[in-house]
Amino acid sequence: MNAPVSDPPGGRRVLPIAGGPPAERADAVRNRRRILAAAAEMIATRGADALSMDEVARAAGVGVGTVYRRFRDRASLVYAVIDDREREFQRDFLAGPPPLGPGAAPAERLRAFLHALADRTEEQADLLLAAETDSAYARFNDGSYALYRMHLAMLVARHRPGADAVYLADALLAPLAANLFLYQRRVLGMDLDRVKAGLDAMLHGICPA
Known part of the structure; x- marks a missing residue:
């Protein structure tokens, strides 16, 4: 049985911005x-x-x-x-203007998020590759990935109640792993618009209009 993904009573789910260090000497x-x-x-x-x-x-x-x-x-x-750029990205999808931020329909926010994450990966792909491949599960152990998954699972569950939202969130994030992204961009020669079109096609299969 799938765990429900829902908002708390009285308001929108508030997700923490990862990476904030405590006060230091x-x-x-x-x-x-x-x-x-x-x-x-x-x-x-x-x-x-x-x-x-x-x-x-x-x-x-x-x-x-x-x-x-x-x-x-x-x-x-x-x-x-790469944390500063990551903080900016998280602010945008957690509290920025729609369709990336709150206020748009779930399917619109899902598409905006995937496109924005593709842009974000493009900007710092080599750094992300170094971080994600440092160990077998480095990508999944990072707090940002957990936040992305939670955010996407919430939106998928709103659009498709009863779906395995957590699994589908991982499936949506899989093409944006830095190693696959760089292989498509630099070896296969796909441009960024083609990558985004592929994400749109996958999203349509998971969350049809």
Whole structure:
């Protein structure tokens, strides 16, 4: 039996924006900024594949233990580098104007979300690839993915009551894994409009008008 996906009494479901760090000491804030700046510089100059926790520590002027205390692995560090753009994207689909934000029909919001996520993936595909492939389940362990799934499952359940909304949410997100996205864009030569048209076709099969 499928778990229901519904709004709380009296209002719209409010989903948390992922990635907000707790208040920190001034020295901890400085260390975090140094680490992120060093990681961003390394990625910009040498590519995400060259990112090394040891080298980031040396470039930031901190101990490697400090890096690992702040970021448990390379995937966490890469996600922190891309976090600002992710926060903006989450604000847009949680509280921005329709059709991406609240106020449009579920099917319209689903389509707007998939197109916006395709644009978001296009912007930082190499960084997302590095983060998502750092371990077998890195993509699914990230808080952003859980938020995407919850958001899409909520919309699917509104459009198709009784459907396996969580499974269908995963199915809608699968084509936007960074490795498949980059393969289609760079190896197969698909342009972004073609990718979005494919997402529309899949969405129509899952949530027909």
